[in-house]
Amino acid sequence: MANLRAIRTRIKSVENTRQITKSMKMVAAAKLRRTQSAFASLRAYADRSGTLLSEASAGLTEIANPYLTPHAECRRVCYVLIVGNRGLCGTYNQSLLRYCEGLIRESGEDSYVLVCGRWGKDLIAAAGLQVQETVEVSDTPTHEEALAIADRLKKLYREGTVDKIVLVYQHYRSVLSQVPEQAQLLPLKRDDVQNAEGGTIFEPDRDSLLNALLDMYIGNTVHAVLLEARTGEHSARMTAMTAAADNTEELISDLTLELNHARQAAITTEISEIAGGAEALRNNTAGG
DSSP: OHHHHHHHHHHHHHHHHHHHHHHHHHHHHHHHHHHHHHHHHHHHHHHHHHHHHHHHHTTOSOOOOGGGSOOSSOOEEEEEEEOOSSSOSTTHHHHHHHHHHHHHHHHOSEEEEEEESSTTHHHHHHTTOOEEEEEOOOSSOOHHHHHHHHHHHHHHHHTTSOSEEEEEEEEEEETTEEEEEEEEEESOOHHHHOOSOOOOOOSSOHHHHHHHHHHHHHHHHHHHHHHHHHHHHHHHHHHHHHHHHHHHHHHHHHHHHHHHHHHHHHHHHHHHHHHHHHHHHHHHHHHO
């Protein structure tokens, strides 16, 4: 009987776990739909702003803008590590952390790490990364959040605190696939903004428009990467919770089978004991 109670208790525990994983899967799926929609909408806008920037800079040999001017020497690199807000999403955060460690180790340059997200502060510190700043970002990053981060990064570069800024995030391939990736934010590469023909008329003047477009392009790039990273996080969590829910179903099935076997064994034992007792009683009666 004690074994039966233990199996029933474990089945109840696994059923509670199944309910939790299914709920987390549904929450992750809802967040994924929101971030996917926002990312798809922003992508077209970001692509168009990049096209306008290319048109505005076409034909210019020199552009007097600090974000297009590399520093004389690259001594310190800012790595913007975009992690998730929580765990339970497979290897999403751990693989990104290892990737960032590898980038810093291979560069051999002094690093300035800015972490976006709430996950694993203790784990990141234990990895040996010198985190100078941590910024919290919502599960569906807004344009205001992206602009605040972009302004901070532009200030770091403009004041010479860092000489290069690299975004480190999980590139979203599909719901089942996210790959760690890096993207240089500052200084902007001239090839990225000078691939269009001239012939456009600008008002009030090209320089004013170009500076405004550069600020917009940087803000859109940060926003797009934040949304892409969050889309990957929600996808990874939904996939992990789906696998966990499926595993609980299998475990409940196995435990139910074990419970039936234990119950059958207990019934067989009881029948044997009753039959043995009856036989003993008959023998005693016959002997008397």
